[in-house]
Amino acid sequence: MHARKPLVVGNWKMNGLKASASEFGRMVEGYGAGLRHRVQLVVCPPVTLLSTFAVIALGSRVGIGAQDCHPGTHGAHTGDISAEMIADTGAAFVIVGHSERRIAHRESDADARGKVKAVHHAGLIAILCVGETAEERKAGLALQVIDGQLEGSLPEGLTGDDLVVAYEPVWAIGTGVTPSLSDIAEMHAHIRLRLVERFGEEGGRIHILYGGSVKPSNASDILAISDVNGALVGGASLKAADFLGIASAYV
Numbered sequence: 562m563h564a565r566k567p568l569v570v571g572n573w574k575m576n577g578l579k580a581s582a583s584e585f586g587r588m589v590e591g592y593g594a595g596l597r598h599r600v601q602l603v604v605c606p607p608v609t610l611l612s613t614f615a616v617i618a619l620g621s622r623v624g625i626g627a628q629d630c631h632p633g634t635h636g637a638h639t640g641d642i643s644a645e646m647i648a649d650t651g652a653a654f655v656i657v658g659h660s661e662r663r664i665a666h667r668e669s670d671a672d673a674r675g676k677v678k679a680v681h682h683a684g685l686i687a688i689l690c691v692g693e694t695a696e697e698r699k700a701g702l703a704l705q706v707i708d709g710q711l712e713g714s715l716p717e718g719l720t721g722d723d724l725v726v727a728y729e730p731v732w733a734i735g736t737g738v739t740p741s742l743s744d745i746a747e748m749h750a751h752i753r754l755r756l757v758e759r760f761g762e763e764g765g766r767i768h769i770l771y772g773g774s775v776k777p778s779n780a781s782d783i784l785a786i787s788d789v790n791g792a793l794v795g796g797a798s799l800k801a802a803d804f805l806g807i808a809s810a811y812v
């Protein structure tokens with residue numbers, strides 16, 4: 562059994578301006594005692610809004626996270642942001658290895674590993690994304706691909722307490738298509754097995770989130786699957802009503 566509260570994380574991707582603070586404010590307001598007791602909410606806005614959102618979230622227990630970071634601590638890396646800088650804004654989480662970075666920016670497992678390490682050193686929690694493409698699933702390689710990504714992206718010295726894993730099949734992201742409930746269950750059970758092999762008892766407590774076209778209408782079915790300990794939500798996390806609607810699957 563999973564002892565910790567489930568985790569519902571919103572990934573705003575490249576969306577949101579200062580005016581979006583009011584929508585985030587509505588999420589914070591809607592995170593009342595009923596929800597707070599049952600589920601941990603986290604929102605990952607673009608870096609430009611991290612500090613603003615961290616201030617709005619103060620005292621609410623809504624967590625804040627970033628969507629990526631550089632593996633280094635500082636230096637001549639124009640345009641990049643370190644994990645320490647993210648921590649400095651008040652954020653507690655960093656998404657690492659999202660497929661939109663793995664594919665569009667050609668990031669490898671080794672890149673993800675360096676970033677997870679940096680996040681760990683900055684005292685933050687990494688949300689490591691893994692997921693197969695449609696071709697890989699069709700070829701029957703989904704479990705194998707996820708094994709490779711997990712093995713390649715987890716640095717030495719990491720403890721299970723500093724890690725969240727998000728299973729996001731690439732073909733389910735932004736498409737409205739989701740895997741069958743049994744395929745999600747199979748993959749999450751498989752990831753759980755690998756995490757227990759790697760981290761022992763701690764591996765049994767690591768949150769494994771499902772991501773890819775999660776909406777209020779499918780959230781209760783997906784979030785009821787064993788070893789699905791929450792969701793990583795893209796499009797539907799931009800509107801307070803939808804995001805809170807997904808989290809309400811736990812009420």
Ligand SMILES: O=C(CO)COP(=O)(O)O
Binds near residue numbers: 736
């Ligand atoms: O990539 C995702 C979250 O990181 C999922 O995006 P959608 O919820 O828009 O499919």
